[in-house]
Amino acid sequence: MLNYWPWWLGSLALAAITIGFWLLLRRPLGVSGSWARIVGWREARAVARAEAPFRVNAAAMGDALLAATLAEFGEQATFQSLSTSGAGAASPSRAMAPSSRTHWTVHLTFLGTMLLGGFIASTSNGTFALRFDLGSVYTQLFGSGWHSWLLLMLGGGLVGFGTQMAGGCTSGHGLSGCSRLVPASLIATSIFFATAVGVSFLAQVMAR
Amino acid sequence: MKTRSTLEQHFIYGLFGLVLGFALSRIGFASYSQVHRMFVFSDLRLLYTFAGAVGLTMAGFMAFARGHRIPTKPFHPGTIPGSILFGAGWALTGSCPAIAIVQIGEGQLAAAFTLLGILFGVWAYRQVHAQIFHWDTGSCE
Numbered sequence: 608m609l610n611y612w613p614w615w616l617g618s619l620a621l622a623a624i625t626i627g628f629w630l631l632l633r634r635p636l637g638v639s640g641s642w643a644r645i646v647g648w649r650e651a652r653a654v655a656r657a658e659a660p661f662r663v664n665a666a667a668m669g670d671a672l673l674a675a676t677l678a679e680f681g682e683q684a685t686f687q688s689l690s691t692s693g694a695g696a697a698s699p700s701r702a703m704a705p706s707s708r709t710h711w712t713v714h715l716t717f718l719g720t721m722l723l724g725g726f727i728a729s730t731s732n733g734t735f736a737l738r739f740d741l742g743s744v745y746t747q748l749f750g751s752g753w754h755s756w757l758l759l760m761l762g763g764g765l766v767g768f769g770t771q772m773a774g775g776c777t778s779g780h781g782l783s784g785c786s787r788l789v790p791a792s793l794i795a796t797s798i799f800f801a802t803a804v805g806v807s808f809l810a811q812v813m814a815r
Numbered sequence: 816m817k818t819r820s821t822l823e824q825h826f827i828y829g830l831f832g833l834v835l836g837f838a839l840s841r842i843g844f845a846s847y848s849q850v851h852r853m854f855v856f857s858d859l860r861l862l863y864t865f866a867g868a869v870g871l872t873m874a875g876f877m878a879f880a881r882g883h884r885i886p887t888k889p890f891h892p893g894t895i896p897g898s899i900l901f902g903a904g905w906a907l908t909g910s911c912p913a914i915a916i917v918q919i920g921e922g923q924l925a926a927a928f929t930l931l932g933i934l935f936g937v938w939a940y941r942q943v944h945a946q947i948f949h950w951d952t953g954s955c956e
Contacts, residue, residue, distance in 0.1 A: 611849070614860050617842035618867025624835050625868070626875035631827055632819075635885060638913040639937075646937045709828075710821045717828040718916050724836020725845060725920025732841075737922040741909060744848035749907075756928040758907060763915065763932020764939070765904030770912055771940035772897025772948075774888050777911040780898075781865065784888055786872035791890035795898040802902025807854035810906065 610732050625782045634709075637779030639770035641714035648711040748814045773799070836917050845917040847909035854906060893948060908932075 612620070628636040644651065661668040676685050729735035740751050741759075749755045770776040773795050775784060780799075784792020819827070842864055843849035852858035876885070905911055908929045910918065915933060918926035 611843040611846075611860070612838075612841045612864075614863035614867055617838070617861075617864035618871055620834075620838040620842070621864070621868035622871030622875055624831060624838065625872045626879060628831055629876075629885065630879060632824075633883075636831075638911070642912050642933065642937045643941070646934060647941060709824055713821065713824045713828050716825045717832040718913075720829040720832030721836035721839075721913060722916045722920040724833045724838075725840045725917035726836075726922075727833075728837040728840035729921040735922050737924060739925050741847040741918070741923055741925050744851050745909065748851070756925060759925060759928040760932040760935075762904045762907030763910070763929035763934075764936040765900045765932075766908060766910060766912060766915075766929070767904075767933035767936020767938075768940045769897045769899070769901030769904055769936070771937050771944070772893040773901055774891070774894065774897070776901065776913075777905075778913060780888065782868060782872055785869045787876055787885060787887065788873075789887045791888045791894050794890065795888075795894050798895055798898035799902035799905065802899045803906040804854050804856075806903045806906035807851055811855060 610734075621782060622786075625778075625786070629783075635779065635783035637775055637783060638718075639776040639779055641717050642767065643771060644709070644711045644714045645718070651708070651711050748810045769799070835913065836920060839913060839917045840921055845909075845914050845921055845923075850905075850909040904932075904936075 611617075625636045628634070661671075673685075726735065740746050740755070745755070749758055766776075773780065775781075775792065775795060777796075777799075780789075780792040780795040785796050839845055843861060844864075849858070849861055853861035856862075901911075908915070908926075910926065910929050910933075912933060915926045915929040919930065
């Protein structure tokens with residue numbers, strides 16, 4: 608049963624994935640962000656639609672900005688500020704250029720192939736088994752059947768809500784962030800780990 | 816750096832998803848029993864795995880990413896409460912956002928409930944965030 612990788616092999620694999628991901632995509636690895644992009648696919652579509660004319664014609668963006676400035680501040684104030692601050696006051700800055708975000712279906716591919724990876728790993732070493740529980744330790748702590756499923760749904764809700772609120776998860780904060788000593792990531796990782804330790808001990812005490 | 820076409824991105828993300836799912840399964844991160852033993856410190860293998868991964872990633876970034884600006888996540892009012900909620904959920908489900916999917920791939924169908932919960936949680940946060948909180952979460956792309 609215990610054919611898990613030794614710790615150093617696991618470390619090597621995770622580090623290679625994190626670094627390789629950045630080298631190929633120039634983007635820090637983070638799974639909770641993929642969830643956000645998939646759940647927010649409607650929003651992404653709306654942004655893409657709104658940006659479509661600016662992709663075709665960059666000058667249209669400047670015109671649109673100028674029109675919006677005129678509507679907000681009036682003609683006199685706008686042209687006064689244009690003449691004092693020089694040319695280009697109403698031209699689009701780099702930050703306002705149409706976004707080049709990854710399409711949300713790419714994130715769907717990412718999560719979908721992760722399922723396939725788990726399937727290949729478990730079928731190739733004979734541990735694959737269709738079952739409706741999470742193994743002996745889980746059943747011991749939380750029982751089985753519908754109320755354990757309800758608890759899983761609640762726990763999943765906490766994972767989803769919490770990772771979005773914290774701005775990252777084990778991969779984004781834990782691996783990508785901690786390895787670069789990002790303060791927010793170090794704080795987040797130590798707190799979610801400590802909480803998980805506390806809740807796990809509590810579950811163990813309550814199950815006795 | 817040139818921008819990659821969406822098809823290329825599907826391919827690259829798909830490759831990383833496949834390898835990550837495989838590795839997480841082989842490491843044992845998708846096993847509730849293994850993860851619980853890490854949290855109660857009765858088996859430190861996963862803890863060493865994670866610590867080792869952070870150390871090696873640090874060395875890798877030092878070697879390959881010198882002079883590059885990698886986006887960092889900001890600290891904001893949601894960092895601490897969000898991490899507490901996530902930690903509690905991780906202990907209850909044995910699952911961080913990637914793991915529920917890997918668990919289903921291994922045939923652990925109960926993780927489908929975790930997955931539903933995650934979808935709902937992410938959706939709910941987006942609703943709440945837009946209305947109440949106004950900080951930038953800096954979540955990964």
